[in-house]
Amino acid sequence: MIQLLTPTYWKDYELIDCGDFEKLERFGNVILIRPEPQAVWSKALSNAEWQKLHHIKFKGRSATSGEWIKKNPAMPDRWHIEYKNPEASIKFRLALTSFKHLGIFPEQAVNWDYITQNIKKFKTPEPKVLNLFAYTGGASLIAQAAGADTTHVDSIKQVVTWANENQEISGLTNIRWVVEDALKFVKRELKRGKKYNGIILDPPAYGHGPNGEKWKLEDNINEMMGDVMQLLDPDEHFLILNTYSLGFSSVIIENLIKSAYPQVQNLETGELYLQATSGPKLPLGVFGKFFKY
The missing domain is CATH 3.40.50.150 (Vaccinia Virus protein VP39)
Incomplete structure (x- = not known):
């Protein structure tokens, strides 16, 4: 039988939303926007909600690399x-x-x-x-x-x-x-x-x-x-x-x-x-x- 499985015990991780080739994720207390090629559907939350929630966003320079844009430059990289x-x-x-x-x-x-x-x-x-x-x-x-x-x-x-x-x-x-x-x-x-x-x-x-x-x-x-x-x-x-x-x-x-x-x-x-x-x-x-x- 083919199964669909998703994690059940993650307290320090949350996928908040995904769509329009991006995902909005929480790792601990840090919320990020990253590219996601699988997310071909529309976002469930509004762009305004994404912009309000996130702390850091990845901006691609090419298909394989890019840079992280922080709302607060003092946020740590690690x-x-x-x-x-x-x-x-x-x-x-x-x-x-x-x-x-x-x-x-x-x-x-x-x-x-x-x-x-x-x-x-x-x-x-x-x-x-x-x-x-x-x-x-x-x-x-x-x-x-x-x-x-x-x-x-x-x-x-x-x-x-x-x-x-x-x-x-x-x-x-x-x-x-x-x-x-x-x-x-x-x-x-x-x-x-x-x-x-x-x-x-x-x-x-x-x-x-x-x-x-x-x-x-x-x-x-x-x-x-x-x-x-x-x-x-x-x-x-x-x-x-x-x-x-x-x-x-x-x-x-x-x-x-x-x-x-x-x-x-x-x-x-x-x-x-x-x-x-x-x-x-x-x-x-x-x-x-x-x-x-």
């Missing part, structure tokens, strides 16, 4: 927020980057809840979890906070450094940080005979490894899934595959997983979205996930 579910809590350092991102994807909180729930149900003491394409580490942090032995892999050194900062402000330790091409790392772990109880993948549509390796989702994901399935502990495991690509549907994700792992149990697929307070649902990627224990 601040902290917290995520807490019934099993664990983590903190993030947010920052106004030139490419409109802040260092967090709020819709991923649905997957963080799935990670904590599964880790808590495992009989394995300190289960091993692998987070690939791990960005600033939300999934790594929540896995570690829930009691896992966590490995975090991303190809960009600055992003891994940012994730390490998030570990520190979350009061966590001992996440294993790896700056490497994800596919190369997986193949090396296979040669070593490694097994993981949990694997999380959130691959980009396009990307590059630290040594110029090229990643293109539709070209590489099938090979990646075939390799990753061999790393799963056969008796006790979970896996999450999340993609944000306009060309990928949850049916494609289902086919990928079943092709790479025919014996899959408890498979769920669907679409992640953020529920705006004003009414609209903002779609933000498709997922497939399963567990066994």
Whole structure:
């Protein structure tokens, strides 16, 4: 069955409204306007309400970069927020980057809840979890906070450094940080005979490894899934595959997983979205996930 899922425990995040290719969001006490290519419908709130509510707005110079316009120039460029579910809590350092991102994807909180729930149900003491394409580490942090032995892999050194900062402000330790091409790392772990109880993948549509390796989702994901399935502990495991690509549907994700792992149990697929307070649902990627224990 295809599911639609949205986060339920976010107190420090709120999607206030979205439409006309923009979104109005609250991160902690800071309200921002950012571009959103998926929001092709009209805003529910008036432009006057948007202008009154927001503190900072992103103004694009090109398709990939821009600048932040602050109502109050004294507002900081960095601040902290917290995520807490019934099993664990983590903190993030947010920052106004030139490419409109802040260092967090709020819709991923649905997957963080799935990670904590599964880790808590495992009989394995300190289960091993692998987070690939791990960005600033939300999934790594929540896995570690829930009691896992966590490995975090991303190809960009600055992003891994940012994730390490998030570990520190979350009061966590001992996440294993790896700056490497994800596919190369997986193949090396296979040669070593490694097994993981949990694997999380959130691959980009396009990307590059630290040594110029090229990643293109539709070209590489099938090979990646075939390799990753061999790393799963056969008796006790979970896996999450999340993609944000306009060309990928949850049916494609289902086919990928079943092709790479025919014996899959408890498979769920669907679409992640953020529920705006004003009414609209903002779609933000498709997922497939399963567990066994």
